[in-house]
Amino acid sequence: MEDNKIQEVKSPSLITTPSGGWGASVHVFAPATVANVVCGFDVLGFAVNEPGDEVIMRMTGKPGITISKITGDDGRLPLDPAKNTVSVSVQHYLQSVGRADVGLDIELHKKMPIGSGLGSSSASTVAGLFAIKTLLGDEADPAKLLPFAMKGEEMACGQGHADNVAPALLGGFVLIRSYEPLDVVRLPHPAGLWCAIVFPDVDVPTREARQIIRKNIQMKDAVTQWGNIAGLVSGLFMQDIDLIGRSMKDVLVEPVRSMLIPDFYKMREMAMGMGAVSFGISGSGPSVFAFTKDEETARLITQKLQQHLTGLKIGSNTYVSTINDAGPRVLG
Amino acid sequence: MEDNKIQEVKSPSLITTPSGGWGASVHVFAPATVANVVCGFDVLGFAVNEPGDEVIMRMTGKPGITISKITGDDGRLPLDPAKNTVSVSVQHYLQSVGRADVGLDIELHKKMPIGSGLGSSSASTVAGLFAIKTLLGDEADPAKLLPFAMKGEEMACGQGHADNVAPALLGGFVLIRSYEPLDVVRLPHPAGLWCAIVFPDVDVPTREARQIIRKNIQMKDAVTQWGNIAGLVSGLFMQDIDLIGRSMKDVLVEPVRSMLIPDFYKMREMAMGMGAVSFGISGSGPSVFAFTKDEETARLITQKLQQHLTGLKIGSNTYVSTINDAGPRVLG
Numbered sequence: 215m216e217d218n219k220i221q222e223v224k225s226p227s228l229i230t231t232p233s234g235g236w237g238a239s240v241h242v243f244a245p246a247t248v249a250n251v252v253c254g255f256d257v258l259g260f261a262v263n264e265p266g267d268e269v270i271m272r273m274t275g276k277p278g279i280t281i282s283k284i285t286g287d288d289g290r291l292p293l294d295p296a297k298n299t300v301s302v303s304v305q306h307y308l309q310s311v312g313r314a315d316v317g318l319d320i321e322l323h324k325k326m327p328i329g330s331g332l333g334s335s336s337a338s339t340v341a342g343l344f345a346i347k348t349l350l351g352d353e354a355d356p357a358k359l360l361p362f363a364m365k366g367e368e369m370a371c372g373q374g375h376a377d378n379v380a381p382a383l384l385g386g387f388v389l390i391r392s393y394e395p396l397d398v399v400r401l402p403h404p405a406g407l408w409c410a411i412v413f414p415d416v417d418v419p420t421r422e423a424r425q426i427i428r429k430n431i432q433m434k435d436a437v438t439q440w441g442n443i444a445g446l447v448s449g450l451f452m453q454d455i456d457l458i459g460r461s462m463k464d465v466l467v468e469p470v471r472s473m474l475i476p477d478f479y480k481m482r483e484m485a486m487g488m489g490a491v492s493f494g495i496s497g498s499g500p501s502v503f504a505f506t507k508d509e510e511t512a513r514l515i516t517q518k519l520q521q522h523l524t525g526l527k528i529g530s531n532t533y534v535s536t537i538n539d540a541g542p543r544v545l546g
Numbered sequence: 547m548e549d550n551k552i553q554e555v556k557s558p559s560l561i562t563t564p565s566g567g568w569g570a571s572v573h574v575f576a577p578a579t580v581a582n583v584v585c586g587f588d589v590l591g592f593a594v595n596e597p598g599d600e601v602i603m604r605m606t607g608k609p610g611i612t613i614s615k616i617t618g619d620d621g622r623l624p625l626d627p628a629k630n631t632v633s634v635s636v637q638h639y640l641q642s643v644g645r646a647d648v649g650l651d652i653e654l655h656k657k658m659p660i661g662s663g664l665g666s667s668s669a670s671t672v673a674g675l676f677a678i679k680t681l682l683g684d685e686a687d688p689a690k691l692l693p694f695a696m697k698g699e700e701m702a703c704g705q706g707h708a709d710n711v712a713p714a715l716l717g718g719f720v721l722i723r724s725y726e727p728l729d730v731v732r733l734p735h736p737a738g739l740w741c742a743i744v745f746p747d748v749d750v751p752t753r754e755a756r757q758i759i760r761k762n763i764q765m766k767d768a769v770t771q772w773g774n775i776a777g778l779v780s781g782l783f784m785q786d787i788d789l790i791g792r793s794m795k796d797v798l799v800e801p802v803r804s805m806l807i808p809d810f811y812k813m814r815e816m817a818m819g820m821g822a823v824s825f826g827i828s829g830s831g832p833s834v835f836a837f838t839k840d841e842e843t844a845r846l847i848t849q850k851l852q853q854h855l856t857g858l859k860i861g862s863n864t865y866v867s868t869i870n871d872a873g874p875r876v877l878g
Contacts, residue, residue, distance in 0.1 A: 257773040364670065391777035391793060392770075399780050399789065429765055433798070436768040438724075440775045441589040445723035448731050451783035461723060466765070542706045 239272040244341035244542040252462040252494035253442035259377040261422035261538040265326035267337040271345035274317035286324030299366035300342035331497035333378030339366035340382040344542035379428035385541030410512035415529040423498030474520035565678035570605040576874040579665035581709035582828035585774035591709040593870040597658035599669040603677035606649035618656030631698035632674035663829035665710030666836040672714040676874035717873030742844035747861040755830030767798035794824035
């Protein structure tokens with residue numbers, strides 16, 4: 215990357231009316247993401263190939279944004295464009311590039327569970343922003359969309375975090391080095407890393423999951439944590455999967471948040487016993503994830519953990535994926 | 547490094563009587579080190595080419611260790627081998643490799659100020675351990691000496707820290723990912739990085755400098771800190787000097803320790819104004835250091851800061867160096 219430092223969006227390299235003219239439409243996918251990555255609370259995240267959300271965006275002749283359809287949300291998301299994170303982010307973008315005259319209709323197809331800890335709102339928001347960027351022929355670096363995506367997060371979670379939207383937008387592993395000014399660094403990763411995700415269908419709202427985290431901590435625990443994040447980042451650069459595994463320990467957030475997840479430590483014991491490189495909470499939970507060195511181990515882990523949750527009468531969704539290096543993509 | 551994980555020393559690949567036989571001697575240099583590196587409190591350090599300490603070690607016919615001479619210490623260090631960090635570390639090593647029968651005499655030549663925050667005791671200890679390793683023809687990875695060097699630190703500072711001894715022993719930039727078990731990772735760095743060091747001759751004992759650090763901190767400050775250490779490690783791997791500079795900020799330790807250093811913030815302002823990449827406290831101080839992109843800037847910074855301290859009637863030593871990738875070396 216030539217410029218990792220994203221502080222302010224001044225003049226995206228817009229903007230011509232697309233070749234399709236008014237009425238043109240685009241269908242975009244954006245990926246789910248795993249934030250925190252065990253030892254990188256609030257500063258690390260990565261994208262996966264599945265699940266993800268889809269947006270179909272159509273240009274209309276009439277200024278303003280409408281949301282004509284939302285599927286897969288069990289009626290939980292608002293159709294009001296002033297209250298939906300997708301339309302709010304897109305609106306901020308349009309204002310910033312001086313195109314408040316543009317009229318848009320949005321269909322949002324949720325292909326992943328809401329409140330899962332997999333960056334559900336981020337995936338939708340990024341899909342929407344990538345759709346409008348594509349429709350307007352904006353050639354600017356996708357990273358320039360980040361501040362708009364964070365506006366959506368602010369609405370969804372009460373705080374403008376970037377550890378889901380940044381990897382959803384940029385793909386791969388992303389470090390948010392600093393929020394003020396915003397400074398985002400894309401990190402490499404070993405090619406052979408697989409990710410097993412299990413979403414136990416219990417309710418852990420993001421806001422509440424944040425509130426239970428301790429505001430005051432011991433320096434010695436913080437030292438342990440930053441030794442580990444430094445080790446994880448080193449392992450990513452060195453393609454050293456064992457170092458990645460040794461470093462993925464969390465003495466600060468996991469001990470508290472794991473209480474909200476059914477049989478968290480039992481699931482970890484099972485996953486590690488089956489050969490996982492590491493195991494932890496995705497974002498604020500309740501989804502959990504494991505890194506593995508191959509697809510077979512990842513599939514075995516999701517299968518066995520799902521069986522275990524079924525035994526507890528808890529439904530679950532499972533996903534097996536490599537890391538998604540591309541971020542959002544146009545489906546049609 | 548093939549094996550970054552150093553947990554236990556079981557059987558160094560010893561040990562023949564050296565070709566020189568009893569009476570053989572060796573003269574070893576080991577480098578000064580900058581621990582913490584601003585945002586990596588207790589887990590990061592690097593070695594410089596100067597200053598450093600020297601040990602001359604001679605094999606005697608009679609079991610046991612003697613210290614016949616110490617120079618450059620103004621009489622502050624004990625000649626009693628049971629109380630000197632060099633002999634204590636060497637003694638631990640000899641016991642571990644089953645060679646308590648070996649007789650040694652040690653001369654320690656301090657070529658750097660004691661209590662400077664530049665890893666003075668570590669340099670001496672590492673020089674001693676590298677000397678005995680050389681005399682005994684021990685071909686084991688130098689990293690295997692680390693636990694013995696930490697015994698010396700435990701005696702010198704009250705705690706067995708590794709952020710000075712590890713870079714003194716291994717050279718370059720070193721991350722201590724974990725202490726239990728000990729897990730040390732050698733990090734790369736940009737070739738063109740220069741280090742300017744200024745030691746203001748005021749007294750800041752390591753023990754006291756540790757005691758003033760807060761034991762309880764805010765989570766939000768810890769998040770800032772681990773975003774920065776992750777950024778610094780990324781910058782080292784990416785050879786991105788600007789990212790290294792942006793990441794070298796410390797919101798937790800520097801605000802407290804800087805109070806013990808005369809005109810710390812004024813010196814920082816001066817160094818940054820002259821083009822430093824970053825500026826901070828070396829170890830527990832009072833030495834300060836700056837990274838620069840060239841030798842000329844480093845020399846200018848040391849000169850101007852020394853002048854400033856002279857104006858405050860404070861004597862100082864200054865050093866300009868690239869990063870020392872070799873660690874200790876045999877001088878003769």
